[in-house]
Amino acid sequence: MRPFGGPGGRIGPRFHFEKVEIKDPWGTLRKLFVYLKKFKWGFIFVFTLTFISSILGIVGPYLIGRGIDTYIIPKKFDGFLNFLLILGGVYLLSSFIGWLQGYVMLKTTQKLVFVMRRDFFNKIHGLPIKFFNLRPYGDIISRITNDIDNISMVLSNSVIQLFSSITTLIRIIIMMIRISIPMTVVSLVTIPLTIWLTNFISNRTRNYFYANQTLLGKLNGLIEEDISRIKVIKIFNREEKEIKRFENLNEELTQVGGAQIFSGSIGPLMNLLNNLSFAIITGFGGNFAFKKFISFGDITVFINYSRQFTRPINELANQYNMIQSAIASAERVFEVLEEEEEKESTDIVEIKDIRGEVEFKNVWFSYVKGNPVIKNVSFNVKEGEVVALVGPTGAGKTTIASLVARFYDVDEGQILINGIDIRKIRRKDLRSFFGIVLQDTLLFSTSIKENIRYGRLDATDEEIIEAAKLAHAYDFIINLPQGF
Secondary structure: OOOOOOHHHOOOOOOOOOOOOOOOHHHHHHHHHHHHHOOHHHHHHHHHHHHHHHHHHHHHHHHHHHHHHHHHOOOOOOOHHHHHHHHHHHHHHHHHHHHHHHHHHHHHHHHHHHHHHHHHHHHHHHOOHHHHHOOOHHHHHHHHHHHHHHHHHHHHHHHHHHHHHHHHHHHHHHHHHHHOHHHHHHHOOOHHHHHHHHHHHHHHHHHHHHHHHHHHHHHHHHHHHHHHOHHHHHHOOOHHHHHHHHHHHHHHHHHHHHHHHHHHOHHHHHHHHHHHHHHHHHHHHHHHHHOOOOOHHHHHHHHHHHHHHHHHHHHHHHHHHHHHHHHHHHHHHHHHHOOOOOOOOOOOOOOOOOOOOEEEEEEEEOOEOOEOOEEEEEEEEOOOOOOOOOOOOOOOHHHHHHHHOOOOOOOEEEEEEOOEEHHHOOHHHHHOOOOOOOOOOOOOOOOHHHHHHOOOOOOOHHHHHHHHHHOOOHHHHHOOOOOO
C-alpha cells in the first residue's frame, strides 16, 4: 500500500528500467568477500577438507596403477587382499570427507545468507520513502529472496567445486609429469582451445545473468501490483490488458533466459574436446607402451589421471558461468545495501510534548529535482483548529501531509511545530505524536487486536476496546468468529 505520495496520493513518478549490465564485477566480489570473512573459519575448514579430498582423489588411481604392475601383471596375489582393503579405505575416506565438506559448507553458507538477508531487511526499514518511489515492491522482494537465494546456491555448490577443481588440477599435473613428460605435453594440447571457448561464451552471457535477475524482479513487481489491485482491474475490465503486459514481460524474460541455454553448451563442447584429448593420449600412450617407454600400469594410471584432468576443467568452465550469475545477484543486493539512509540533523531538539500548532513558511518541494509540486506555500494552523485540505487530484494535499510527517524533507523553506523546525526533531519522536488514518485499508497478517495496537504497543486490552468503540468498529469485531 502507498499511504502518502505525489499527485493523487501516489508517491512520486512511476518506476522505469534502463539497460542492465554488471557494472563492477570485481568491486562486487570485494564487497561479497567482506561477508565471507565473517565466517572465515567455516570456509577454511571446508577448503582444508577439499584439499585432503583432492589428494585422496589422486592417491586412488595411483594405487590402482601400482596394483596392476605389482600384483595383476606378475600374477602375484600375496598381499593383494590387504592392498584392496587399503584401496577401499581410501575411497571410503574420500566419500566421507566429500559428505562432510558439503555439510559444513551448507551450514556456513546458510549463516552467511541469514546475515545478508537480515542486513537487507534492516536496511529497507532505514531507507527514505523516496527510495521506494522508483522501484516496484516486487523487485525489492525479488532481491531479498531470489537474488540472495541465488548467491546461497552458488556459494554452497560452486565455491567448493572451484577450489577443488583448482587443487585437483595442480596435483594431477604434478603426478602426470612424474609419470611421463611427453604424454603430459600431449594431454595439454586442447587446454588453450578450452580456455578460449570458455572466455568466448562467458563474455557473451555475463550481462544476461544480470538482466535475467532484473527482469525477474520486474515480473514479481507486476504480479504483486496486479494481485494487490485485483478489484480495480476487474472493475475497469483490464484483465486482458494486464495479461498482455505479463505475456510481454514473460516473453522478454524467456529470451534473456535463452542465454543460459547458450552458456549450457559449454558442457557438451568440453566433452567433445575431452574425448578428442583422450583419443590423442590413448594413441600416444599405446605407442609408448609397445616401445617400452612406459609400463602398462603407468599408462593405465596416466589415462585415469587424464580423465580426472578434464573433469576439473569442465567444472571450472561451468562454475565460471554460475559465479557470473552470483555476481549479478550480489550486485543487485549491494545496490540496496549501499543506498543512503535517512539522516538526522546534527542539532537535534529534544521535545517531551507537542502542541498542535503547525506552520508552513515559504515551502518548496519536488519529487523530481527541477519539477516542484509545492511552490512557496505558507500557512499557519493554530492549536485546536481543524483544517481540511481541499483540491483536485495532484494539487498537493497528500504531499503536504507527507511533509508534515517528514516522509520527505522540503527543498526550501521551513515547516514548524511548536515553533521548531521539524528537521531538528527526530523522525521517530515526531511521528510518535501523529495519528494517521490511511486512505487505503492496510492490515497486517496478525490479530485485529494487534493491528489496533500497532500504533502504540503498550496499549492495554481495555484501551484497544475503547479505541474500537470510538471508531464504531467494536460491534462488528465482536461478531467475528474469533473476535479481536
